[in-house]
Amino acid sequence: MFDVSLKANFLRGLINGEKKICSSIANRFFSETRSIITVYEELLKPSLYMIGDLWEINKISVATEHLASAITESILNDLYSQLTLAPQQNKKVIVTCIENEHHQIGLKMVSDIFEKEGWDVLFLGANTPEKSLFEFIRVIDPQLLAISLSIYFHIPYFEDLIKKLEIVFPNLNVMVGGQAFRQISPEQISNINNLVYLKNLIELENYLSKNHEYRSSVKFRSQSPDH
Amino acid sequence: MNIDHLLNSAASLPTIDKIAVDEYQSKTDRMIALLNEKVLEREDIRNLIGQGNEQMMQDNHANHARFIYSIMKKPNNQVFVSSILWMFRTYHSHGFSVNYWSVELNIWLNILKDQLSVNSFNQIAPIYSWMKDNVHVFAEIAKEQIKVKSEESNIF
Numbered sequence: 416m417f418d419v420s421l422k423a424n425f426l427r428g429l430i431n432g433e434k435k436i437c438s439s440i441a442n443r444f445f446s447e448t449r450s451i452i453t454v455y456e457e458l459l460k461p462s463l464y465m466i467g468d469l470w471e472i473n474k475i476s477v478a479t480e481h482l483a484s485a486i487t488e489s490i491l492n493d494l495y496s497q498l499t500l501a502p503q504q505n506k507k508v509i510v511t512c513i514e515n516e517h518h519q520i521g522l523k524m525v526s527d528i529f530e531k532e533g534w535d536v537l538f539l540g541a542n543t544p545e546k547s548l549f550e551f552i553r554v555i556d557p558q559l560l561a562i563s564l565s566i567y568f569h570i571p572y573f574e575d576l577i578k579k580l581e582i583v584f585p586n587l588n589v590m591v592g593g594q595a596f597r598q599i600s601p602e603q604i605s606n607i608n609n610l611v612y613l614k615n616l617i618e619l620e621n622y623l624s625k626n627h628e629y630r631s632s633v634k635f636r637s638q639s640p641d642h
Numbered sequence: 643m644n645i646d647h648l649l650n651s652a653a654s655l656p657t658i659d660k661i662a663v664d665e666y667q668s669k670t671d672r673m674i675a676l677l678n679e680k681v682l683e684r685e686d687i688r689n690l691i692g693q694g695n696e697q698m699m700q701d702n703h704a705n706h707a708r709f710i711y712s713i714m715k716k717p718n719n720q721v722f723v724s725s726i727l728w729m730f731r732t733y734h735s736h737g738f739s740v741n742y743w744s745v746e747l748n749i750w751l752n753i754l755k756d757q758l759s760v761n762s763f764n765q766i767a768p769i770y771s772w773m774k775d776n777v778h779v780f781a782e783i784a785k786e787q788i789k790v791k792s793e794e795s796n797i798f
Contacts, residue, residue, distance in 0.1 A: 472735045
């Protein structure tokens, strides 16, 4: 949808640390489309994937990669202030990365979509310790838990976490997405109850547009000796 | 030799039982420490990994063990082969030589033999031998992929 040369300019801006140029391009796309999801999916996400590719072949340094991430996070904050938020729905979602996951930009995008749809978002960010997560769920009693997973080799840990969550909070609805799942088919994780896999932000928006029923996850929980 | 060759030969690797996978995981920290020690004490370390890449190498060793644990627990040949190719692309681009992989995998095999039970070693060793036997295949494919990615990135 977007002009290819503008996308290239955006990427060049990220690499050169030209925040103003990047912001201007992102704002322009948002003005034209009025769709935050389009900006995230078609401009920010592919640019960050390309930044990863450029680091991989040693065309940019780790420092440049961090710079690009910082600019992107700043753009997310700018765009958020321009969002039209739906009326409050009295629904809460905890949005988090699992332990040892340090990539949180995708998670911020997910948070913005939830907020746009009128949800209360509890953003825990990167590298949330398992014990703290369980305590937090108990206190907050959310309708949904949204987990982002970037690294494929964290999948066994993620599956263990999901199994523990099922025992302690059997009614808790869990949503998962992220780069790790680009490498495996959804069927390989779909045998877990109350778990929804979403491929991208478009699927997230579609999911939220439907009226799902949510039960209290805390009220009916069973006890686990571990948590 | 191409990716299909790697996928086909990986398909013949044995499935690892839970006891062996758990033993590998429980001894991971010790095995990584031994691996780091053995590689870092080599006189040809600079030729193997390039200048100033010691930390990157140690990160790779830790990531490698977590990755192999994942693959043994949840086998997926597509992920297995594509992830190794990613490692070859990334580390080669950052100055690691092809010989580093052969050296590293040989040391891994020795450490596995010393640290694991015979039953676990006999199950897990074929995975490492397969990676070692295919080092040059991975290296060739990775070089081609780097060339393509570099050409694509030249527009920036």
